[in-house]
Amino acid sequence: MRVLYSTDPVAEKERFRRWRETIIERVMPLEISEVGPGPFSGRIEAAQVGALTVNRITTSGIRTELTSAAIRRSEIGSTITVALQISGAMTFSQADREATTARGDLVVLDRQPSSILTPEGGQGLFIEIPQERLERVIGPAKLYSRTRIPAEQATTQLAVRYFHQLLEVHRRMEARQAERMGSIGVDMLIASIAERLTQDVPRALHGTVVVQRAKAQIEDTLHDPALSPSDLAAAVGVSLRRLQELFHERGQNISDYIWERRLTVAAQRLREPHAAQMPIGLLAYACGFTSQAHFSRRFKDRYGASPREFRMDTFQRTLRSATG
Known part of the structure; x- marks a missing residue:
């Protein structure tokens, strides 16, 4: 990873002041205390x-406050931060919610007034993921922000290992490969968060959480042409009939939702400049279609143009x- 700032060359008595000034100038007008x-x-x-965007931050003991004023003054994009604890311990506080993370834990941080306390120093990885992508699958982040996602959870372990390895090799990847590998990492984080949400959930919300987990599983396995409603039900631990009922209660059909997501992802990739030379057939298989003809037929029914026409129109626009 590229070093953006380090206090190592700074005189000891000036380090904290310089750190605070650097964070305020380069990151956000936070309130920081030693x-x-x-x-x-x-x-x-x-x-x-x-x-x-992935940041790795290492500090001595520090408290960082994100205030309402800082949020208003900052230029925050439409992302949500997932923090991965590498060493030490951090306590994330927001209103009446608090989570203390240890090595290997995850926690979701939304854009609300809050504080982070690292009492004895530590290191964390802060991953910015698209808010729309996260919330489309598992609902508003405010419902689960500052919830500890434990290292003991199998999906958490997989996600943590994946990001450690990804950061070791990403510089050797072509842009298209890095884009795809980053997207897989986001899917793994979403699956880990969704699994955590099934624990200690009030019965009235259980059906919503099951559907959210199912949608996270769909995102994670969208490329698999064998993905079926029965496989999905088994993956989230309910009967097929129950999962169908839960989708129907929300005005959706499982199979239709899977195909819609495949078509949406395909359309997104057809719009991406770095995928302009990817063969249509390869793109179709990567989105879970078994043949290019099947993909082209469904795509034209959905978007009113063939995949090739759609990509050319996007390029021309x-x-x-x-060129103005």
């Missing part, structure tokens, strides 16, 4: 994996926009 004895040290590293 905690605990000893000289302060801090480091910010960053990596860009496709569209994902982009070119006209760029």
